[in-house]
Amino acid sequence: MKARVTVTLKNGVLDPQGKAIESALHSLGIDGVASVRQGKVFDIVLDTADKAAAEAALKQAGEKLLANTVIENYKVDLVD
Amino acid sequence: MKARVTVTLKNGVLDPQGKAIESALHSLGIDGVASVRQGKVFDIVLDTADKAAAEAALKQAGEKLLANTVIENYKVDLVD
Numbered sequence: 747m748k749a750r751v752t753v754t755l756k757n758g759v760l761d762p763q764g765k766a767i768e769s770a771l772h773s774l775g776i777d778g779v780a781s782v783r784q785g786k787v788f789d790i791v792l793d794t795a796d797k798a799a800a801e802a803a804l805k806q807a808g809e810k811l812l813a814n815t816v817i818e819n820y821k822v823d824l825v826d
Numbered sequence: 827m828k829a830r831v832t833v834t835l836k837n838g839v840l841d842p843q844g845k846a847i848e849s850a851l852h853s854l855g856i857d858g859v860a861s862v863r864q865g866k867v868f869d870i871v872l873d874t875a876d877k878a879a880a881e882a883a884l885k886q887a888g889e890k891l892l893a894n895t896v897i898e899n900y901k902v903d904l905v906d
Contacts, residue, residue: 764868779870787867
């Protein structure tokens with residue numbers, strides 16, 4: 747079973763990396779960009795075919811390793 | 827208009843960071859993970875409401891800045 751975990755900064759948390767990308771886009775002449783925020787994505791292949799077990803494992807992974815839940819949100823999507 | 831650009835490594839490109847995460851998950855006792863590959867996600871707010879213009883700008887951003895198209899794929903999704 748495949749899954750994607752997306753980790754994004756919580757609202758209100760400063761994102762200097764996103765700001766730098768925003769400036770770089772303006773410098774490159776790509777206009778119309780109001781804001782950029784960067785996050786991470788993890789494409790995970792699981793051995794199990796059991797949806798509930800997969801979701802439980804991914805939730806644990808998100809809480810313990812993939813996201814810093816003080817400043818980041820994470821979202822689990824099972825792909826198939 | 828909001829959009830999300832997702833940048834992932836092409837198949838066959840080694841991902842040591844993903845491998846490290848995989849090992850860390852095993853060390854934490856989270857079993858059933860066969861592989862992990864890490865990518866990046868950019869949440870972008872655009873000034874324009876014109877879908878075609880937004881897509882063109884984001885394609886340019888992907889090609890020129892957000893992805894290294896030698897080793898990475900990128901995908902543009904308009905959110906609203």
